[in-house]
Amino acid sequence: MSGARVVTSYLRSMRRTARLAAVLARRAGAGDAGGGAGWTRAVRTAAGAATISLALVAADHIYNEKRFFKAVRLGNLQEIRRQVEAASSEGRKGREGGADRRHSLGWTALMAAAANDQPAAVAELLRLGARPDLQEQYAGASTAAAAAGLHPLEAMQRREEEFCGGMNARASFLGWTALHYAALADSPGAARALLQAGADPTARDHAGRRALHYARDPSPARDLIVQHTLRWEQAAAAAAAEERRRFPLEQRLKQYIVGQTAAIEAVAAAVRRKENGWADEDHPLVFLFLGSSGIGKTELAKQLARYMHREDPAAFIRLDMSEYQEKHEVAKLIGAPPGYVGHEEGGQLTRALARRADAVVLFDEVDKAHPDVLTVLLQLFDEGRLTDGKGKLIECKNAVFVMTSNLAADEIAQYGLQLRREAEARAAARAASAAPAASDNHVITDAQTAAAGGAAEGMEGGGESESLEVSRHFKDSVVRPILKRHFGRDEFLGRINEIVYFLPFSRQELLTLVQLELSRWAEQARARHSVELRWEGGVLGALADGYDVHYGARSIKHEVERRVVNQLALAAERGGLPRGCAVLLGAAAGRLTLAVRRPHQTDFQPLDLAAL
Template identity: 65%
Template sequence: MAAFQGEQRRRELAERRRFPLEQRLREHIVGQEGAITTVGAAVRRRENGWYDEEHPLVFLFLGSSGIGKTELAKQTARYLHKDVKKGFIRLDMSEFQEKHEVAKFIGSPPGYVGHEEGGQLTKKLKECPNAVVLFDEVDKAHPDVLTVMLQLFDEGRLTDGKGKTIECKDAIFIMTCNAGSDEIARYALQLRQEALEMNKNRLAENLNDIQTEEITISKQFKENVIRPILKAHFRRDEFLGRINEIVYFLPFCRSELSLLVLQELNSWAKKAKQRHDITLIWDRDVMDVLTDGYNVHYGARSIKHEVDRRVVNQLAAAYEQDLLPRGCTLRIAVDDKGNGADEDGLKRAPRLRLEIVEQGSEGRRLDIMEPLSKEDTTFS
């Protein structure tokens, strides 16, 4: 038995050398090199026995919504556990905003309603004590829930409502938090703007040492701006002291946004082919127009919504109006007629159009009817 376990361990180590965690994360997450490197290094220490066995590994992920915090936690669990359903535990902390909801967390004590059911966390940790546990939006949790979490992080064990102790020193705990996300976004955008100006000057002076779009959060910003925000929010130094790594997620740069747009368009092209036998292609400037729809507060979700609003809505309308013959090639292009100004004199974003690509022709524009307005549907 021992020989089998030793051989299995050797095979796992060889597999991880061939496909390190960082490689897996980069396949699923756009950008966030700093976060990927930090998490990969910490997990490697733990997996190879170079860690404090008395305490679990604890991360705090900071940054705006929709930039990969949850996905990084999920892919880490997928890397470490064959059964990801057991190995990844996700708790939405907005469900634990009231004092009495501590019982939902660890289970009700004897004599109370729900005693036999157990807590949402304790029940799952019993099944997989070395799971990756995600506490999503921990800034919304009640202070009494944070007290339970402090015991969990400090001692690596948790006592449930029945009085039973669950050992979970081998678990990895990840908290996501939106506190300070606006400050991080502003600071990162400022650094990128400064790097852009510097590169322009270097190009003008014919210098070759052009900087990449990668930026680094300074220690002064972490200590002078972010730490006071976290202390004011969590109100206890010992809670912050039990966090092994505070990981910063930054807004996307232009090249990363282009990659997100490409992924989204490729996804819809695949669906169009599978569901309707339609080949979907697009011009290069379409990607630039969609990239301009990025909202720093909503991250990758804003790109997804922009593609839905400006491309998929037209596809669905054209399909409903029977304008898309099966087996056709459909091109997305920028409509020059969509330029100009709106009623307030502001520059209007270019419109996108759909064209049927026929052999030997430039493309036939689809005449998609607009949905009826409220006035059109009002009967006298």
């Protein structure tokens, strides 16, 4: 409340107190002939009345949580304004504004107004600055009571008295917005005010449900939410299409995935068909990623989820299928049937898909799963739906399913190395043809020299200028028999839209991986130890020689740790790397060397770890 209003209220109270004191004085004087004792009593009474009046004025301008939320429940706009002004005057730094002051158990006044069908209170709170898309933090009486240090019965009582008496206080409303409550309360007035203030009708609660899920059908509130939901979805689709046009999926994935150009293009093409309406809408999109360990299969699935769902963590579901090797573990996937232990908890997959039915789901190392688990996946891939242990049907035709496997990894690795060698041979042949035998005067032009240099770079990069494509013969005669022998059913393989092959890294890709790994360690050295880490060009090649085709990028990671980080840690332990120094990595005869430039020195000095 402003200072002028506080002073005005105080003066009114003092005038009332003065009039009361005068009356008491006259009565006291009339009752006492001497007048002295009576006047003393009158003065004391007046002073007490003034003290009470001041206390009332002060209390009237102090935020009171209980009064605030009860006023919101009843739609008392005057008290709402008074409490918001009192909360704002407190100026608690780093917290919500006055209109967004949360109840100690997690909800906001805007949520309470919507839940109690108080459109006028909703409009007033929005006018006072309440934000329409804040999310509920009340996760049920037990959880809320534990967080607030209360008894669950007390939390339930406060939820009923200071929020809404018509809702189950034991249930969790985590992630709900005011629009969710307006839909549940079937309050078109509250919904209209929220939507006009910019509330997002596509916002999801912790269970992955929009406000529309809780609206009655039919109802005016539902019709209103449907209209705004369509507008938001159309605007979001247009924005996504424009972003895809300016920033294609291939470009996004190549920022995070080293190499694997053919795999990225295959995935991007399938996703593009789905996003633009050129795919079978009755079945979900299913991939099988094949290749050695540490080659980028899991990372590609993660980046695909990030691209499609804008960093939403609930939109990427990862299940390690090595945890489903036994028959009874099907229940862990879809939930136990009624009457069994854990029935109420649901399954890991069904629970996650119920929260986000259009997620990217990764079945890691699917070849390790029990055949009964594969039967469940077959139903999922074939019909785009899944029935959980409770009998509830979950539609997930818009999901993207990615399976990874190391089946045929050795065959694919050897075939990929053969492709690399053939590409290098073709690059060498092109280099030779670009630099033909000199003419009679043996003059070679600058253009021929540049062409030869470009071909040599192509050889060093493993033929990156030429796309490496897995032949149909290799797929049908080598890989497919291995898959069929393991999975034992053609219908399972027939539901896979794309089998994506991840080939071994080329030489240039290995150098890039080493560069990235060294850069990561250089950043850690700078942040943790104030040590600057540098390296010469030969270091990249020496570390790239430690590549193991069976372990992929992990072999590079381990090589850097073994040959570089171990030396740095030993040097630091022996006092050879003071804070503020710089370290230069070099390579000589395949061995890595360290040179240190201490603070206030200009040159690097070789570091002999044995002498420290």
